[in-house]
Amino acid sequence: MIRFSEVYKRYTNQHEALSGLSFELDKGEMAFLTGHSGAGKSTLLKLIALIERSSHGQVWVNNQNLTRLPKWKVPYYRRKIGLVFQDHNLLHDRTVFDNVALPLIIAGENHREIGRRVRAALDKVGLLGKERSLPIALSGGEQQRVGIARAVVNRPPVLLADEPTGNLDPELSREIMRLFEQFNQVGVTVFVATHDQDLINRMPYRQITLQQGRLA
């Protein structure tokens, strides 16, 4: 599903974030991406989400060579990738419902379908009663779950998360991870970057560890 082949990423300030990284993630697999801060975790996820492009080497996602993907196709590609962020990236002037509906509105879904799917996604993350609230009225854990609902609402085959539990206490973190497991169980490829070693050591999934831009 996700394949890196000798990928280098060099930023303009000569800092090399990834150096010749190669790995593969199977379709329907769930894996963790670990490593110290600055090891290149975020860069790796950004390459998959096409927020950044590799300096050298090839990235394949869902049998698509991202290196060759023209700029105008990027939005359509991103619709097939669910993204979850540490700081949620919610729009604070819109309700929970509108936040979760955003990917569907962008994709041009019809009104009824949007309502149905948004409620299904909110139900899945346990926030069905909060659809009329503004994000600011929710706790950190609830905001993160809104972010997850938005990431999965258009049923992407790949779900990426960058430190999704970074600001949460252990109990809430476990809940979030259980959510990811549930999505994985219905066939979604899940890739979570985290440094919460205690939490993931208790889970039976592959860990890909980065050290200075290479596999450790």
Next chain:
Amino acid sequence: MLNLNVHNYFLRHMQVMLYSLGQLWRTPAATVMTILVIGIALAMPAGLYVLLKNVEEVSSQWDDASQISLFLHHATPDSRGKQLAEQLLTWPDINAVSYQSSQQSLDEFRALSGLDDLLNTLPKNPLPPVIIIQPTASQHEAEALSSLLDRLQNMQEVELAQLDMEWLQRLRTINETGERSITILAVLLSLSVLLVIGNTIRLAILNRQTEIRVIKLVGGTNAFVRRPFLYTGFWYGLLGGAIAWLTLLVTLLTINGPVNRLASLYDSQFVLQWLSGQMFIALPLFGTLLGVLGAWLAVGRHLDNIEPT
């Protein structure tokens, strides 16, 4: 399925259209100020244009007034004068002639001026005999007229051939100058409307950088991001155009009374042309065009710089 998509597409556009109107509604003070600036900037050239059209309307009433006064030498006897008049009538470029002897001229002057007593003290009639000529050529055919004028001037009996159109030509030239000035003014003010809208949209874009990044992260195309801003420009332009129309209407309403009184004092049939129908279409349409264009330019410049990081 395609039908459904097209239906969805228009529905989305309507929603974005109303959404951007709602956004403007939420910041009434800023919106009103922007719209007023646009409205005044559009009303100025439009008002001057209406003024110009009215001046043209006034001058067109004198269109057929083109005539040449042929002042003959004092010594020319009446018989010669009448003969000359008949002779001139056979010229192909002369439409009509009328002869007025010096005595007739004096009588007319006496009647019009009321200077009866004073005129009686004159030792002899100071007024020359006159032939008034209606040329075939209209006033617009300046060359034909001036060639006719030359030929008339060179006739032996003629003291002075005077085209009574010169002042009208001057007025026309002034009109033309006015027209060009107004065009330049309109271009400059349109440019300023473009800049005002562009700048307002630029600020709106900067205010919503986070939102734009999030939209791009979840797969929003540039077209999707652009759309609400284009509609914002659309509303600014449309409402600004409406304000311009209202401004114009109020102005015309204010000056209509005095203008009509002025016209009746001059015994003129002149009625102020409002052009309100034309302007009602033209101003909002032009405003909308400028609005969308200004927004497009602003969005084009700034959208590419806002990418998710």
